[in-house]
Amino acid sequence: MTVQDNMVVQFHYTLKDENGDVLESNLGQDPIAYLHGNDNMMPGIENELEGKAVGDKLTVTPDPADTYGEVIEDAIQRVPVKHLMGAKVWKPGMAAIVHTDQGQRQVTVVKVGKFMADIDINHPLAGRTLTFELEVAGVREATDEEIAHGHAHGVGGHHHD
Structure with a gap:
């Protein structure tokens, strides 16, 4: 078969x-x-x-x-920190999981504040x-x-x- x-x-x-x-x-x-x-x-x-x-x-x-996928330039989005899954404390460069309309997506934390984080929505292995x-x-x-x-x-x- x-x-x-x-x-x-x-x-x-x-x-x-x-x-x-x-x-x-x-x-x-x-x-x-x-x-x-x-x-x-x-x-x-x-x-x-x-x-x-x-x-x-x-x-x-x-x-x-x-x-x-190829790397999408300027693919930064701001999301609430509470939507990041995979760790308790976030630092730039860490990989996180977020839920999207298309299911779970792996992203990279670029900048993190107390309540909001900037994430790169490119998959860490993109490009x-x-x-x-x-x-x-x-x-x-x-x-x-x-x-x-x-x-x-x-x-x-x-x-x-």
Whole structure:
């Protein structure tokens, strides 16, 4: 069975920076799961996994526009400090999570006051040429419910409360 639209794909990954240093990895943990062809995965990864099968391993270096996006200049927004998640005390340069209309977004704190913070809404890895080592761990037909919801359920996927 190969990766194609409306299939649930599970994979392990190791993300490396421009120097080959590991930034993150899920090796030895549950794989990530996503519903292929439903805008649930970075285009640079999804395109490379198309047609692959369980056990396939590949190393890809997609264009930054197809991973975390290009850097948007002057992408500073002011938000209430209480909307920043991930730490109790904030300092410039720290990564934070904020909720947006499109879901959670990782941002960088630029300046912080008592009640308000200026954040850079670019993802901290935006504009960088990164290398992903991928291994397909599972491929299966999506359920009708997963297709209706637009995302994978179960291990590595979305969990409903």
